Amino acid sequence: MKIAVVGTGYVGLVTGTCLAETGNQVICVDINEQKVKKMQNGQLPIYEPGLELLFHRNINQGRLQFTSTLVDAIAEASIIFLALPTPPGGDGAADLSYVLGAAKDIAKLITDYKVIVTKSTVPVGTADKITAVLTEHTNAEFAVVSNPEFLREGVAVDDFMKPDRIVVGTLDERARKLMAELYGPYVRQGNPIIFMDQRSSELTKYAANSFLATKISFMNEIANLCELVDADVDMVRRGIGADDRIGRRFLFSGIGYGGSCFPKDVQALAKSAHDYSYDFKILNAVMDVNYIQKTVLVEKVKKYYKGDPKGKKFAIWGLAFKPETDDIREAPALYIIEELLAAGATITAFDPEAMNNVKGVFGGKIAYAENQYEALNDADALLILTEWSVFRTPDFDMVEKLLKAKVIFDGRNLYDLQKMIDCGYYYNSIGRKLIN
Structure with a gap:
């Protein structure tokens, strides 16, 4: 397939490189011309184990290209991934200006059926907003698909190449078939591609990260209590982690979670709930605990x-x-x-x-x-x-x-x-x- 990836941050670059690794023709586009020139010259802009080998191999074999011109990226692409930043605004809500701006630019360029895929982490209802922007600015056929990423920095290449599940949000049958074909090589061992509606897919990403952040904050609270009662959090962790209803992962205590996902995703989900007049008490407590920790x-x-x-x-x-x-x-x-x-x-x-x-x-x-x-x-x-x-x-x-x-x-x-x-x-x- 011919694929375009808009945005070359952690998610976009890993996505584009790993899609090229299974034989697709991928063009990644970024407005930062200096960054694009470096990538065209084989310079990897981020550190991610295992990515450099695939990056150079697919550039050398002509399957992975980079451009700063959007029209070059999407001209022949059947699937266009949006992997753009969605930073938190002052009120905690995800800033969709990059995503919606790209959608508007794409709408003015497409002339035939395209599948527009949101890889960025976006609030519930974003696919509807993208659809509205595209409808306003193009008469071409299109489908907007939600396809959240579940990549862990440090093992992102393995997570993409060997996913435990792939979530795809679409009710468009043509888009569903294209996405199933695209991801077929990554689920040959039987892990599922889970199809659902767009809003459920968008919420799945936030729910997953918020639940993991909750586990971390819970264990940090247990650790703080352990110090007061003269218990050992490592022993507690082993004791509860052996329960398969709880699991062993994300039970290590420490100095709080950080990174590009958990902080902003927990904040954004809490803000989305607030917008619907729902007080998500657990998430507010999770953020408070993490700030202190x-x-x-x-x-x-x-x-x-x-x-x-x-x-x-x-x-x-x-x-x-x-x-x-x-x-x-x-x-x-x-x-x-x-x-x-x-x-x-x-x-x-x-x-x-x-x-x-x-x-x-x-x-x-x-x-x-x-x-x-x-x-x-x-x-x-x-x-x-x-x-x-x-x-x-x-x-x-x-x-x-x-x-x-x-x-x-x-x-x-x-x-x-x-x-x-x-x-x-x-x-x-x-x-x-x-x-x-």
């Missing part, structure tokens, strides 16, 4: 230094909102750094992939290390904010030599408590026994 480690630091960390130097391991990505959107690390700087502390940070993005936020307000151990030089304590694999088994002898004091605040519960006791560290983690 992002700085719980700062409170632990302040308590250790008797309320005044001014003049202290902290080493930070991890800046991305999760491992295996360079994405720092809504990353807890950003909130923690802001709080520590405001308290008069200094910071040296290291992250395997996200430091360039953080430099764009903080510039010279913090220092950046070449590796994890360099960040420890002359630091009063170490804060662990992202659970990168490289941080899981450090050389504790080296850590001890470089730190001023054997003090670790672990926001991701990476280390065994007995190990920390044996090594003689002050070790303060989330929802577990304080090692002092």
Whole structure:
């Protein structure tokens, strides 16, 4: 098939590359001409494990192209994916200006039947709005399809190539057949393509992310309670995770969720409910818990230094909102750094992939290390904010030599408590026994 993908962020670039990998001819379009030129020259603009190999292979074999001209992208495409940003507005509602603007531009260019697919995360009723825009500006036949993505940053390529399910919202039989044909190669092992109406499809995406965010916030609440009652959240997690009605995933406590999806999707679903005069109490509580949890480690630091960390130097391991990505959107690390700087502390940070993005936020307000151990030089304590694999088994002898004091605040519960006791560290983690 001939496919156009409008937007080359995480979702658009992964979508376009993975669709090309199964033999489709894909043209990705982006208004950022500098970014397009870099991609045309084989430069991948994001870090995502496994994507670079497919990116270069499909460019070299002529199946994946990039342009800044919309007409070039959609001229021969039978399916046009919209993978555009939908950032939260001031009231929490998703901003649809990019999506609806693209729909208007597309409408003025199409002359024959096209399937317009929303890959962006959009509120219920967005397909109707896109349909209205297209109807106003074209006489050509078209179908608007909702096809939400369920990609996890860090494993997005695997998620696309081997999906546990594909959700497609359409009542147009012609579009249904095209989407079934397109996704057939990805579900050969029997995982379902679930067809439904557009509004149900749009809500499915928000419901999925909001439920997962709820699990995270629930476990963070349990972790905070564990510290008060002298219980161990890891033991609780194992105990409830063995129940298949609950499951093991998304039960790890920490310093809150971040990224491009959970924060804005929970907020947008709560706002959509409010627009229909429904008070979604659980989601409001989830957002409140997550906001507080992002700085719980700062409170632990302040308590250790008797309320005044001014003049202290902290080493930070991890800046991305999760491992295996360079994405720092809504990353807890950003909130923690802001709080520590405001308290008069200094910071040296290291992250395997996200430091360039953080430099764009903080510039010279913090220092950046070449590796994890360099960040420890002359630091009063170490804060662990992202659970990168490289941080899981450090050389504790080296850590001890470089730190001023054997003090670790672990926001991701990476280390065994007995190990920390044996090594003689002050070790303060989330929802577990304080090692002092």
